[in-house]
Structure formats: structure tokens, C-alpha cells
Amino acid sequence: MPHQSDDCQRLKESTKPVATIHDLESVAGRGPEVYLLHFPLGRTDLDASNSGIAFQRLSSWCSGLHDESTVCIFTTPADAARLMPFLETALKFQLWVAVKLPAEGYETDEASLPQRHAALLVFTRYRGSLRHTTTRIQYSYCPACGKTTKDYGGKKHIYHPYGTLMSDVWRDLSCDPHSGLPEVVERLRDVFGLEPYEKLRTLDMRRCKELFPATSASVLNEDGLQLAWGKESLPLDSKLLNDDCLTALRSLPDSSVDFCFADPPYNIKKKYDHWNDALEAKHYFEWCDSWLSELARVLKPGRTLTVVNIPLWAVRHYQHLCKTMRFQNWLAWDGLSLPVRMIMPSHYTILCFSKGEPRPLPGLSKSFLKSVEGRQALPMTEFFCIRSSCLDKRRQSGFNDRAEFSDLWSDIHRLKHNSRRVDHPCQLPPVLMRRLFSLFTLPGETVVDCFDGAGTSTLVAHQMKRRFIGIELSPKYHALAAERHEQITHGVDPFGKQDEVPKAKNSRVERLPKQKYEVSKKVLQLEVRQIATRLKHLPSREEVARLSKYPIEYFDKYFLSWGEVCAAARHAGMSETNPDADAAQPLLL
Secondary structure: OEEEOOOOOOEEEEEEEOOOOHHHOOOOOOOOOOOEEOOOOOHHHHHHHHHHHHHHHHHHHHHOOOOEEEEEEEEEEHHHHHHHHHHOOOOOEEEEEEEEEEOOOOOOOOOOOOOOEEEEEEEEOOOOOOOOOOEEOOOEEOOOOOOOOOOHHHHHHHHHOOEEOOEEOOOOOOOOOOOEEEHHHHHHHHOOOOOOOOOOOOEEOOOOOOOOOOOOOOHHHHHEOOOOOOOOOOOHHHHHOOHHHHHHHHHOOOOOEEEEEEEEOOOOOOOOOOOOOOHHHHHHHHHHHHHHHHHHHHEEEEEEEEEEEEEHHHHHHHHHHHHEEEEEEEEEEEEOOOOOOOOEEEEEEEEEOOOOOOOOOOOHOHHHHOOOOHHOOOEOOOOOOOOOHHHHHHOOOOOOOOOOOEEEEEEOOOOOHHOOOOOOOOOHHHHHHHHHHHHHHHOOOEEOOOOOOOHHHHHHHHHOOOOEEEOOHHHHHHHHHHHHHHHHHHOOOOOOOOOOOOOOOOOOOOOOOOOOOOOOOOHHHHHHHHHHHHOOOOOOHEEEHHHHOOHHHHHHHHOOOHHOOOOHHHOOOOEEOOOOOOOOOOOOO
16 A cells, blocks of 8 residues: 655665675665665574574674664564564664565464564664654555545544554555565655665565574473473352452462463553552563463463563563463554554554463364354454444445454454443453454353453453453452443443443543534634635634634634644545545445
8 A cells, every 4th residue: 555755755775685694794884874674584483582692793783883873674573572682782672563464475373373464673773763754654445335444534624635644553565575575665765765864775684594593492491381380270260359460360279270361551651540650661570570470370281371562561571471481472453542653653562472382272263263253253354444334234245354363453443432431541442352262262261361450351251251360459440340240240231332421531632521512623623724725824823813703712612722723724634435536346335
């Protein structure tokens, strides 16, 4: 899918094969440049764990680059997690991009999900924020109804006519890294097409000798992957525990749980009820290591532990879990968060590790996939919209809009409307938990969530007839979860629409009070667009007060900021139908 970069001076590009890391010395420019290192995707986690010397040499090479240089590395997520600690002394981490891979050409097995994405790491020699062009991705259109994949509702007038700002999940590309990275190269030439850069150097390291170290089965024992974990315990009863996660986990028997899930505080200053979410990094990760180790202890052999976090923190979890568990999958969840920068943060990592050799995934069995629950659990094919009218037509016509499971999840959307939220600032969508439980567990098995919050995971487990243990420190959230479980016993859907507006927020943006609008916000914003056209610049409050036919009090009361007032004046607006006259006809008319 095309992209558009503002004020871009496209970089020149050169490609050089690299047989040894020593060869890198001959390609380092004296001035500021952009480098793309293309690693082989056939490397295993075991290969990465034995590449310390190569990674150290690579770090030394990076430290000799010009202070304004940018270094991009295309590799597997597991390789990236092993590599990053070596580069921290030479470079500043800026961005982790999940790049979609084609469906063919990669080995799969019954114990893990097919690999459908690679990691594109972006580092800089400078320490400030990443410098790049403003880049937009062209809108995608639903092949069934022909409208934009996302329903923009009544806000079409404030969006750019071409597309949305680029995020850190590139699903619009489907590059085949076995034959080079032309799509990635073309995008990077534009994204970094600004001063002081003139050239992008692509370094093909797919045949670099040091990246294929000799491995030995003895490494498995050194990493603790073959440790004896003890006998399985008897099934546990479902329960909610109002306690510290470590205290509660230590009360559970060894090898007693079939699936462990953790969505911990991310240490990014969220406003929780009873948690200091801005700990020093060292203390935060020491604490994380403690509960991760406890989860590994209570997990049954062959079963899976999953943890959700931002990619940078997931790297640290990965390094700890590799000491005693077996890597299964690095899932990239495209769950767009707040648009806080010019490359919008969408990428959340769901790490999957098994206790010893993993069992075949229940959700990949033929019997499950043929069941009603299995068909419902399958992901939606990319770029189909979720408008109710289109969904209904697809169901009524028997249209198959489902795809196979992979490690790139783009069809699970965050809860945005207040009617679907309860009084907790961070709520995962129930659909996410349904998919995880469907893939990794069977009915009657036990799941544990050591940060249960308002109960999303245990509520879904309850509905799916799994045993559950939910641990929550806050008495407020524990009581809320218990109340919602009681709703299930009375036949009430705890995820149904709510009449009460929750007090807790997952955004720093203030919430406007309920009020009657004498004039719609859209009409006011379009009025400001007309004023901006006349003035040939974004108007000030004083200019709107003087030139608008509506009272300035409307603008003051109905909007949170003057930037929101002027939102429609920045762009010409967009259409939800494909403007390309040659576009294919929708499948459902």
C-alpha cells in the first residue's frame, strides 16, 4: 500500500553483501547516514543465544559511526530481543516496528503460531527524539463494501484526504525477506529523507558467517530448559484473590495451572488505584522477574505463559524467561493507542513461553477449528471493516471473511466507547482473552491472571467454562470483578453496554461534561475551516470571535483545546469511499 511523506528528499540507496562483520568497516561513511542491516530470518533463538561475540562486534562498529547516524535492523523478534542489550551502549533505541511477512515460505508446527511478522529496530547515535518526515499510509478499503476499513463516522471532515499517520505496525507491506527488502527500503528512503541524510546503505547480512554460530544441545541444559519441574497438582477451584500478586502466587502449588496470563503495569505513569506505576527501571524489572518466576513455577509442563507489554519492556521479560522456559511465540498485537507522536504507537507484544516442550496448541487442532467456537476464534481477514451493516451482509450471504491464525493480530480493537468500559483505566478487550484461551487452553483447564484488574480475563474464562484464579491487589477492583462474576451467574453479560460513565480514564485528555449542543461540533469546525481559507492561516480565538457567525462561547464550551477547534482547518477532509475510479467493485453491493 502506498505511503506519502511530507517535505521528503528521497535518499539515494546502495546495497552491499556482508560476509563477515569485519566487512562492515569498509562501508561506514564519514558523515551522517542511514543504515539498514538485513539479518537472516532463518536463525533460531538458539542461534541468537550463541551470537554474543558477533553482537558485541556489531556494537563496536556502531559506536564508530557518525554521531547523527541512524541504524535500522531487520530481523526476527527473538533475535532482536537478544541483540538489543549489546547495542544499548553504542546507540539509543528509538522504535520497534512490526513488519508483516508473506504467508508462504516459513516453517510451522502444531505447538506455535506461524511467523507472519519480523522486527524492524530503529536506533540512533544521537540521544534526542527520532527525526523523520511526516509519513502517511493510504487508506485501505473493505473488499466487501468498498468503504474504508475503519469507520470514521462523523469525523471524516477532520481527517487527511490521503491517509492516516504511519504507525509502528506495517501491515500494508508484505515484503519477502528471502528476496530482499524493496518495500522496506523504499519506505525508509522517504521516512528519513531529510537533512542531514543523503544516502541509505542496505547491508545484506543474510550470509554473514558470524550469524550462524555452531550450537550444541548442551546449551539447553545450561539455560535450564530441561530442568525437572515436578508432578502436576490436582485441579484448583475457581477463585478471586484480593492480595499482592507475589503473596498469592506463592500460595499456589507447583505445576497446578494450565495457562498463565499477565498484563502488568507498564511503568509509564498510569493512574491505577493501588500501584506506583513509575518505579525506577531496575526495581520494576526485579519485581517483574519475581512474579514471572512464580508463574513459571505454578505452570504445568507443556503449558504456556503469556505476558503483555510494550516491545521495549518485553525484551527484558524475554531475557529473563529464556533462562528457564522455552520460547514459543512473539505475538505482535496491532492495538492502536493514543496518537502521541508522528509515528503512532500501535505495537504491543504478547510473549509466549512454554514450560519445557510445548504441547500441540488446542486452538490449532482440526476438531476445534471445525467447531462453532473455533470458527468464531479465527481472525478476520485483513482490511475487512467491522461496520454492523457490512458484517450482517457477510454473515447473511455466507461470505468467508476469516483467515488462519498467525503471530500478527490486527483485528482486535481496544475498548474506546465509555458504554463498554467499567471504572478501571486499563481494560483489555474481551476478544483478546477469548482468542488466547481458545488457542492455549481446553474447557475445564485452569487459567491464572496475577493482575486481574476489573476481571476481564477471569470473566472470559468463566464464560468459556475454564477454571480461573484472578489475583488483584486493589480492594476496589477486586470487588468490581467479583460483582461482574456474579452477573454471569445470573445470566447477565458483564461486557454489555453500561449506562454509567466510568470515572477512570485511559487517556490524559480531559472528559467534557455532558451538555446540550446548540450547534454541532462538526458545523463549528467547518466554520473555522472557512475562516482559515479566507485568512490563509489557522485562525486565533480572537479572529474566530470576530469572523464567525456563532458565539465564541460555543467554541470555548464544546472543545477541549483550540487545536481541536481547528482540526478541520488543517485538512480538506476524507471520503469513506474509494476515490480511485479504477478500484475493484465491492464484493457485496
